[in-house]
Each structure stands twice: as C-alpha cells, then as structure tokens.
Amino acid sequence: MRRVVVDTNAVIYYLFEDQKLHEKAKTVLNKASEWIIPDVVIHELIWFLRGAGLGDKDAISAVVRVLSDRRASVICPSPESLIEGLLKGIGNWEDEVILIISEDYRAPIVTFDEELRVKALRRGVEVLP
Secondary structure (H helix, E strand, C coil), X not given: CCEEEECHHHHHHHHCCCCCCHHHHHHHHHHCCEEEEEXXXXXXXXXXXXXXXXXXXXXXXXXXXXXXXXXXXXXXXXXXXXXXXHCCCCCCHHHHHHHHHHHHHCCCEXXXXXXXXXXXXXXXXXXXX
C-alpha cells in the first residue's frame, strides 16, 4: 500500500489492544508503506496518554513506539500552508492541520473520526478505512 496521513485516533487504536477498533487500525496501518504523522498528532497523543492516567514510563514507551517505527515520519506543515489553513478558521485547528498535510502530500487520511471524514470527503481527500 502507499503512504497515509495518520490521525490521532488511528494511532491510539493501533497502540492499545483493548480499544474496540484496534484490529481495524492495525490492519490499515500495517498495510501502509509510510505513516505521515502531522506534528499535532503527536501532541494530541501525549495529551490523550496524560489524560488516560498512564504513568510517564508507559506514555513515553507508547510515543517512542510510534516515532521509532520505520514507516513513521513526523511532518509540520509549511508556513504557507498554515497561513492558508488559518484563513479557513481555527474552530477545529487539529483537523485542519491533518487536512492540510493530506492535501500537500496527496495522501489519504487514516481516521475513525466521522467529523474529519466528512470534512475530508468534502475537500476531495480520500479517507481510510
């Protein structure tokens, strides 16, 4: 499979076997040749882990597992793309950053977020699964 842009919820489902969509996330991400991870996804992942009450050791281990995967590339949008995104509003900035990167890299988004899915499809961005 090709490269994909990965949303936070896909990473969470991939990491934690007790999550209801773990197998689906694992299947989709394991088929991808490259994971394009927007920098905001790493921030959201850390916020999630902290909020879930994981201790530092377990939280760091989870983030390192993602970052050290040979398929993972953490990407920050260009200043021009960020400005373009800001002009669309900051209501749901994290989703906008994911959409910007997906459009810039012409790669589908792996997400289980219905709101992001709808936004992406309206903009002509492919969504998996």
